[in-house]
Amino acid sequence: MRVLLVNPPPHQRVDRYDTPDFTRLGLACLAARLRADGAADVAIVDAKFERLSYADVLRRVRDLRPDVVGLTAFTNEIKPAARVARMVKAEAPGVHTVIGGVHVSALPWETMVEFPEFDLGVLKEGEDTFSELVATLGAGGDPGRVANVVQRVGDDVNVAPERTAPVDVAGLPAPAWDLVPPSRRYLFMTQRGCPYRCNFCANPNGRTVRMRPIDGLIEELRYIAAVGGEELYVCDEIFTVDKERTHRLLDAMIAAGIQRKIRWSAQVHVNTVDEDLFRKMKAAGCFICGFGIETGDADILKRMGKGTSQARIKSVREMARRAGLPIEGLFILGHPNETWASAMRTIDFMAELGPERPILGVMVPFPGTEVARMARNGEGGYRLISSDWNDYGKQIGHALEFENLSRAQMELLQLIGYAKTFLANRRFREFARFAWDYRKEGLAVLNKLVLGRKPVPVEAEPEPARWSPYFDGAPVHANGVAPQFRSAAKERHAPERLSGLALSREPIVRRAEPSARS
Ligand code: B12
Numbered sequence: 001m002r003v004l005l006v007n008p009p010p011h012q013r014v015d016r017y018d019t020p021d022f023t024r025l026g027l028a029c030l031a032a033r034l035r036a037d038g039a040a041d042v043a044i045v046d047a048k049f050e051r052l053s054y055a056d057v058l059r060r061v062r063d064l065r066p067d068v069v070g071l072t073a074f075t076n077e078i079k080p081a082a083r084v085a086r087m088v089k090a091e092a093p094g095v096h097t098v099i100g101g102v103h104v105s106a107l108p109w110e111t112m113v114e115f116p117e118f119d120l121g122v123l124k125e126g127e128d129t130f131s132e133l134v135a136t137l138g139a140g141g142d143p144g145r146v147a148n149v150v151q152r153v154g155d156d157v158n159v160a161p162e163r164t165a166p167v168d169v170a171g172l173p174a175p176a177w178d179l180v181p182p183s184r185r186y187l188f189m190t191q192r193g194c195p196y197r198c199n200f201c202a203n204p205n206g207r208t209v210r211m212r213p214i215d216g217l218i219e220e221l222r223y224i225a226a227v228g229g230e231e232l233y234v235c236d237e238i239f240t241v242d243k244e245r246t247h248r249l250l251d252a253m254i255a256a257g258i259q260r261k262i263r264w265s266a267q268v269h270v271n272t273v274d275e276d277l278f279r280k281m282k283a284a285g286c287f288i289c290g291f292g293i294e295t296g297d298a299d300i301l302k303r304m305g306k307g308t309s310q311a312r313i314k315s316v317r318e319m320a321r322r323a324g325l326p327i328e329g330l331f332i333l334g335h336p337n338e339t340w341a342s343a344m345r346t347i348d349f350m351a352e353l354g355p356e357r358p359i360l361g362v363m364v365p366f367p368g369t370e371v372a373r374m375a376r377n378g379e380g381g382y383r384l385i386s387s388d389w390n391d392y393g394k395q396i397g398h399a400l401e402f403e404n405l406s407r408a409q410m411e412l413l414q415l416i417g418y419a420k421t422f423l424a425n426r427r428f429r430e431f432a433r434f435a436w437d438y439r440k441e442g443l444a445v446l447n448k449l450v451l452g453r454k455p456v457p458v459e460a461e462p463e464p465a466r467w468s469p470y471f472d473g474a475p476v477h478a479n480g481v482a483p484q485f486r487s488a489a490k491e492r493h494a495p496e497r498l499s500g501l502a503l504s505r506e507p508i509v510r511r512a513e514p515s516a517r518s
């Protein structure tokens, strides 16, 4: 079997992550596992990293003539992934198109119904499932029997039973970085899982933390340094979740002299750090440490499930300062029942803490989260304003607003927040630099605020008419599906009851009509 893994081109080129200077870790992990199993020849095409157009991707498909094309997608990437799959199917209908990643994992049935371009979907962490799926396809077996797979069968969608155990991370081979072009920055993951339950987070790897062995990590770091990697983005949900193990890992990194070749950033939780750990992180090459502060409103913080307090956040900020470790403070505007006043408290708190790198995103109701459930039900003051997945970005997006806080007000608050954090701390030069570094994103927000124009897609094409079951019946207040679209089929086949069943449903493609409420 020949397998091609694809990170699709971006919908637009505004956010810096639309044109990243690193390649996709998830695909490198899948490729490594397939290769170790010996089940397939694997190639990776990272269209974002390589700046490839859709036509370029299709050319690669023609050259490589794969039996399986696997696509990865966060929510805001699902439509570009479907576009690649559509092109592949038009060119070679016999190729199996497989979608994986966090979006299909949160909405398995809905994704397969909305995007007929995908033949199969792999849910959650993909190594075990995809490996079994490829072997099954190679042997001419029934892919619908592979646990954690969703399959299109004619007009039906089959959802196989769930896998009982999460992936044994300790037993995985190192990511197949040799299958992607070398780069200056790499994503690096030392463990998977997070024990917390924040209401806005999909926590895709579940609550059980599983660690990679330290010697394998050091070997991977040596490889990355040898191919010219200079910087890492550590992707662990909480790098310091087990302090004792973090100390051992940092000691091993220092002993191997990693800090002389590579600098890195990581995210921590304020409950799992102390000054000593910060000092050692810095000694091991950490140049900035991120933590989710999320809000400056004490009540909102209490309710969100982060398990922390403002007092703890302030004391951890001071610890980092004393340790000489710059911080990235991550904040969100748009928590349930957010108001102008609570958002201003967030901005004031951000200015007070003065993170070296402030990040202030606007809430996105990612499927599978409590916030998404509330937004779909019109709770928490939320109003969904788009049923277009391309609008589901945190910095540049257009997914929701509040009954009492318009989208434009939220975006204005976002700009005020950034400006105040720098200017109140008299960091004028840094502000100028920040404004220059993020000029594309800033202009996109201003353009939308002042002229009401959304960013222009890179390669627009007429969209096929679709029926999006996720939004069917949800109160979308603009450019989306009207509430009366709730279909009898959706009522009959509630996703909660799908497991293991082959279902009939109404035709996949239905044309959305203008919202009655827009
Ligand atoms: C590192 C990271 C980033 C990095 C790098 C992202 C990247 N392009 O690789 C940066 C900082 C750039 C980033 C940016 C964003 N991120 Co981010 N990010 C993460 C983080 C922490 C880890 C992702 C990762 O690499 N995991 C490791 C690999 C191994 O896992 P994986 O990619 O999920 O792949 C596995 C499975 O999903 C599956 N799989 C994936 N693809 C495929 C394909 C096939 C064919 C198969 C079979 C299986 C499969 O198998 C893989 C191996 O097990 C996750 C949270 C998390 N803990 O997962 C959030 C997360 C993915 N990010 C998220 C978001 C929202 C974003 C942004 C949209 C935010 C924004 N700025 O608007 C941007 C989008 C950027 C983009 N388009 O690339 C959300 C996604 C939610 C959603 N439903 O879409 C997450 C889940 C955070 C959260 N808790 O809500 N992110």
Ligand code: SF4
Residues within 6 Å of the ligand: 194, 195, 196, 197, 198, 201, 202, 203, 237, 238, 269, 292, 306
């Ligand atoms: S602590 Fe971070 S990774 Fe864990 S649930 Fe909260 S936001 Fe998600």
